[in-house]
Amino acid sequence: MPECRIEDVLARVCYDSRGVQTIEVEVHLNGAVGRTAAPAGASVGKHEAIGLVNNDAKKTCKVLETYRKKLIGTDAADPYALAELLHEIDGTSNFSRIGGSATYAISVAAAEAASKKKNIPLYALLAGNKKIALPFPLGNVLGGGKHAGEGSPDIQEFLACPKGATNIADALMANIEVHKEIRKIIDKKDPKFSGGKGDEGAWAYSANNKQALEITYEAVNRVSDKLGFEVLMALDIASSSMWDPKRKVYNYSRAGEKRTPEEQENYALELIDRYDLVYIEDPVREEDFEGFKRITSSAKHCIVVGDDLFVTDPDRIKKGANIGAGNGAILKVNQVGTLGDALEFAKVAIAHKYAVTTSHRSGDTPDYHLAHIAVGAHSLMIKSGVVGGERVAKLNELLRINDSILINEGKQVPMAKFVV
Ligand code: PGA
Ligand code: ZN
Secondary structure, eight states, X not given: OOTTBOOEEEEEEEEOTTSOEEEEEEEEETTEEEXXXXXXXXXXXXXXXXXXXXXXXXXXXXXXXXXXXXXXXSBTTOHHHHHHHHHHHHOSSSOTTTOHHHHHHHHHHHHHHHHHHXXXXXXXXXHTTSOOOBOEEEEEEEEOGGGSOTTSOSSOXXXXXXXXXXXXXXHHHHHHHHHHHHHHHHHHHOTTOOOOBOTTSOBOOOOOHHHHHHHHHHHHHHHHHHHTSOOEEEEEOXXXXXXXXXXXXXXXXXXXXXXXXXXXXXXXXXXXXXXXXXXXXXXXXXTOHHHHHHHHHHOSSOEEEESTXXXXXXXXXXXXXXXXXXXXXXXXXXXXXSHHHXXXXXXXXXXXXXEEEEEXXXXXXXXXHHHHHHHHTTOSEEEOOSSSHHHHHHHHXXXXXXXXXXXXXXXXXXXXXXXX
């Protein structure tokens, strides 16, 4: 009998940071309980797993009740075997029968329960034998696209990356400073700014793309000078949200601009160059492996990251690796549906020299697990916003991980190594 045998699985409806219903799962072992609620995206990739069954949290809990008994007796400490079982129970390619939100919550709660039972940190359960490092926080400081209202930029996320930080405390502080600096710059331009924020806590300011780019660039440079280490700018273009398949153009509807695929590639390269971007996510749409390849081969010192392109799917990243599409990949457990599949994705990505960024979703919960998943999956970065309880919950957990190792082993955990 496995040491971490699942004794029971309970589900309930609860709420995410947008006030939308989601599913929370408890996995009970003999003497330990893990609990996790599923997050949800707003800018969801076409190839992602289904979230809630019929988009209904209550229905997803009811469906869970029909297969709950099949989970009892399995080993919570083996995320790969649990993923296999969940695929077998579901029987579809995208968890459309039992819901990826349920499989997300079951698989993460099971791992948490096993880590408690074994009395080891969750990241250690996931990390295997490889030495761990702490991921750089990638902080969303100014927002647009599907995370903020009509007046905001078309580009979804303007981010800060404290590449020069040598420890996690300084890295987190740098992103907070950039967030504050952005507010100062906006207030000066527009004393009537309401202080509104988008879904991920980034400022939601009525600016066009160019203005937002300039504001962010100024803020990261000021903070870099003030703190004395490199803080760089990053972008998530989320270009699939702008793609008009009929006209075959990227429609920047708020700016009133359209770009052909070729113009979009050139625009991305211009942005990388003009703003010294360290990272650019989804510069072209989710089907355009060739466009990703061209940008990756021309971009210098910039990680070109597939989010909607790879959707945490090991097969899609293998396809990308074969042609050199991207050199970075987003890891979102709920895109693929289970923790086991996501860990497999990270292994494939790293074996092909992709930098992994483990990411929150725009609709998230105060769960802290993302920090452990990022460390356990050997990520270069963690994308979890800058402010807001559900964002900070993950970032504070990184501080705790660092502290616990400092106390037990007497040394700081090194930051992950940059590849570009
Ligand atoms: P989502 O977006 O969580 O709203 O899907 C985040 C992203 O595109 O990175
Ligand atoms: Zn993205």
